[in-house]
Amino acid sequence: MAVDIESFYRSHGPMVLRRCRRLLRDEAKAVDAMHDVFVEILRRKDSLDASSPAGLLLTTATHVCLNRLRSERRKPEDRDDEMLFHIGRHGKPTNAESRTLAGRILDRLFSGQPESTRLIAVLHYVDRLTLEEVASEVGLSVSGIRKRLRTLKERLPAVTGEA
Amino acid sequence: MARATDKVPDWLLERLSAGELAHAQATELRQRLRAQGEEYRLSALSASDAEILSALPPGRIVPEIERRVLCPPIVPDRPDPTACGPCWPCPRSRRAPPAWP
Numbered sequence: 642m643a644v645d646i647e648s649f650y651r652s653h654g655p656m657v658l659r660r661c662r663r664l665l666r667d668e669a670k671a672v673d674a675m676h677d678v679f680v681e682i683l684r685r686k687d688s689l690d691a692s693s694p695a696g697l698l699l700t701t702a703t704h705v706c707l708n709r710l711r712s713e714r715r716k717p718e719d720r721d722d723e724m725l726f727h728i729g730r731h732g733k734p735t736n737a738e739s740r741t742l743a744g745r746i747l748d749r750l751f752s753g754q755p756e757s758t759r760l761i762a763v764l765h766y767v768d769r770l771t772l773e774e775v776a777s778e779v780g781l782s783v784s785g786i787r788k789r790l791r792t793l794k795e796r797l798p799a800v801t802g803e804a
Numbered sequence: 805m806a807r808a809t810d811k812v813p814d815w816l817l818e819r820l821s822a823g824e825l826a827h828a829q830a831t832e833l834r835q836r837l838r839a840q841g842e843e844y845r846l847s848a849l850s851a852s853d854a855e856i857l858s859a860l861p862p863g864r865i866v867p868e869i870e871r872r873v874l875c876p877p878i879v880p881d882r883p884d885p886t887a888c889g890p891c892w893p894c895p896r897s898r899r900a901p902p903a904w905p
Contacts, residue, residue, distance in 0.1 A: 646869060647862045654865065655856035656818050656849075663814065672860065680872045695822035699815060768813045771806045777829070778815070 644686045650679060653694060657702050664706035664763075674709060678702045696778065700760060707759055711748070749800040750793060757781075758789050765790060806832075808839050821849045 657678050661671035678701050682689065689697060751759055757779055764775045765786070772790075776783045812820075812833050819825050820833050837843045 647866050650862050650866055650869070651857065653822075654860070654862075655853040656822070658856055658860070659814070659818070659852065676865065676869050676872060679869045683869070683873045693819075693824045695819050695824050699818060764815065768815045769811070770813050770815060771810070774806065774813070774816065 643691075644683060646679065646683060649682075649694070653698050654679075656695060657698050660699055660702040661706055664703065664767075665709065670709065674702070674705050677705050681705065700778075703760055703763055704756065707763065746797075746800055750796055754789075754793070758793065761786055761789050762793060806836070808836055810836065811840065812836050812842065812845070817845055817849065821846055 654675065658671060658675045661674040661678070662668065665671045665674060678698060681701050682698065691697075751762075761775055761779060761781075764770045764778060765772065770778065772783050772786050776786045779786070781789075816825070816833055820830055823830075825833070834843075837845065
């Protein structure tokens with residue numbers, strides 16, 4: 642996939658920034674993550690499919706932002722992580738302690754799961770795509786998506802007990 | 805299956821705006837937007853694009869992307885002491901360091 646970074650940024654940069662803003666909820670961090678999204682694309686340009694660049698960039702932005710949230714959670718000063726809390730609990734955290742707990746639960750919930758499962762969970766629980774829409778976005782069958790989400794739900798009680 | 809009353813997710817709105825969706829899905833999403841009186845969301849994206857490109861023009865963003873591409877990625881949990889992530893000018897960069905006055 643040939644990438645003219647300047648025209649690519651002009652055509653898709655704002656979309657990437659909006660995605661990073663939505664997930665990170667911090668302007669400076671979103672701008673920083675946006676840079677890294679394009680860095681990822683440039684590093685992998687020889688192996689990428691250019692047929693749907695917006696989908697590719699949105700997916701890459703989601704992975705970059707989730708990785709940042711995960712690495713931030715590992716630091717002692719745990720940040721407000723409402724978005725990831727939603728993935729696991731469908732509710733709003735009430736205080737820092739509950740957010741930290743939610744972070745631990747999510748780390749355990751997703752540990753050992755394919756990377757794409759996190760994307761599936763975000764698309765369905767955070768972005769509110771239907772199962773059919775998620776299936777179309779990630780290139781899996783609806784039953785495959787349902788199975789991944791069911792596996793997460795089945796893991797949740799055990800993971801919650803351990804946290 | 806999405807209902808006509810379901811809000812069109814931002815993710816799909818972006819892909820619709822980029823013209824990447826299949827014709828049937830694009831038509832269905834446009835119908836949902838129309839039914840909910842939210843067609844303005846598409847034009848709002850264009851306005852947002854212009855606003856962002858004005859605040860963060862390519863001339864400011866692209867050089868930083870290119871600089872980061874030249875530096876190896878840093879693994880946060882096990883930092884490589886030889887990595888050149890935060891330092892600048894990057895010793896591995898092909899670009900010459902700036903001439904300070």
